[in-house]
Amino acid sequence: MLKTLTCADQALDIVTPQIMGIxxxxxxxFSDGGKFTQxxxxxxxxxxxxxxxxxxxxxxxxxxxxGAKDVSEKDEISRVxxxxxxxxxxxxxxxxxxxxxxxxxxxxxxxxxxxxNDVRALQNEGCLAIVSQCELPVCLMxxxxxxxxxxxxxxxxxxIDDIKTFFKQRINQCEQIGINKQRLILDPGxxxxxxxxxxxxxxxxxxxxxxxGLPLLAGLSRKSMIGNLLSRDVDQRxxxxxxxxxxxxQQGAKIIRVHDVKETMDALKIIDAVAVQA
Ligand code: 7PJ
Numbered sequence: 001m002l003k004t005l006t007c008a009d010q011a012l013d014i015v016t017p018q019i020m021g022i023x024x025x026x027x028x029x030f031s032d033g034g035k036f037t038q039x040x041x042x043x044x045x046x047x048x049x050x051x052x053x054x055x056x057x058x059x060x061x062x063x064x065x066x067g068a069k070d071v072s073e074k075d076e077i078s079r080v081x082x083x084x085x086x087x088x089x090x091x092x093x094x095x096x097x098x099x100x101x102x103x104x105x106x107x108x109x110x111x112x113x114x115x116x117n118d119v120r121a122l123q124n125e126g127c128l129a130i131v132s133q134c135e136l137p138v139c140l141m142x143x144x145x146x147x148x149x150x151x152x153x154x155x156x157x158x159x160i161d162d163i164k165t166f167f168k169q170r171i172n173q174c175e176q177i178g179i180n181k182q183r184l185i186l187d188p189g190x191x192x193x194x195x196x197x198x199x200x201x202x203x204x205x206x207x208x209x210x211x212x213g214l215p216l217l218a219g220l221s222r223k224s225m226i227g228n229l230l231s232r233d234v235d236q237r238x239x240x241x242x243x244x245x246x247x248x249x250q251q252g253a254k255i256i257r258v259h260d261v262k263e264t265m266d267a268l269k270i271i272d273a274v275a276v277q278a
Pocket of ligand 1: 118189221223
């Protein structure tokens with residue numbers, strides 16, 4: 001199994017699980033006047049996540065929450081790229097771009113991104129081609145349907161097998177266009193076209209995806225599968241989020257995508273201290 005990912009100018013050690021800190025660049029953040037203040041707020045949050053132990057900062061300019069509206073490529077670029085540039089100017093950190101648009105990927109690659117994170121697994125027009133022209137690691141996530149409607153009535157023949165089949169097809173597509181398998185990261189996509197039961201089934205069987213031989217990423221932080229099970233609003237999901245992060249890490253997740261970096265890091269350190277004694 002791969003021990004390091006080469007993320008542009010930086011190496012990411014994936015022998016033990018690493019934390020990807022989420023930086024949301026919200027829709028109205030960059031409307032002219034507020035630009036400077038908003039970038040500073042983002043930088044402040046990034047600095048704290050780095051201090052707390054994040055090894056990757058994931059920037060997203062498109063909301064993929066259930067029911068979210070589409071964002072144009074132009075708008076997404078103007079939200080995400082100034083923040084990426086500002087982060088790369090000030091910090092030595094791997095920046096991942098959470099996008100499904102070829103134009104955003106291309107701008108991000110040109111401006112120092114260290115990883116591409118695509119919830120649509122490079123299925124949108126032009127994405128495979130853009131990624132084949134760089135050397136960055138790419139996270140391929142599984143989603144059934146599209147964000148606007150994906151939670152309506154997700155259906156699987158066999159949840160785990162169907163997702164594995166999807167991954168195999170996407171890996172093949174990538175390899176055919178010249179994207180080396182060694183660059184790929186897989187994520188079963190918690191909350192993306194899965195019922196509450198299916199999301200817990202996925203977490204119970206997360207380790208099954210290890211058979212594909214690629215690093216796994218898990219994104220569970222503050223998601224509805226936690227809120228709906230516990231009847232907790234989004235700001236009350238910390239304990240649930242840490243528990244799911246631990247369960248994913250113990251089943252081989254190498255990258256854990258979270259909002260609460262400090263608290264998740266504490267949990268991972270405890271797991272690691274136990275693991276070295278086992
Ligand atoms: C995920 C993501 C995830 C990956 C989002 C949210 C929704 N990328 N982007 N995996 N989720 N790879 O954070 O609630 O689970 S946006």
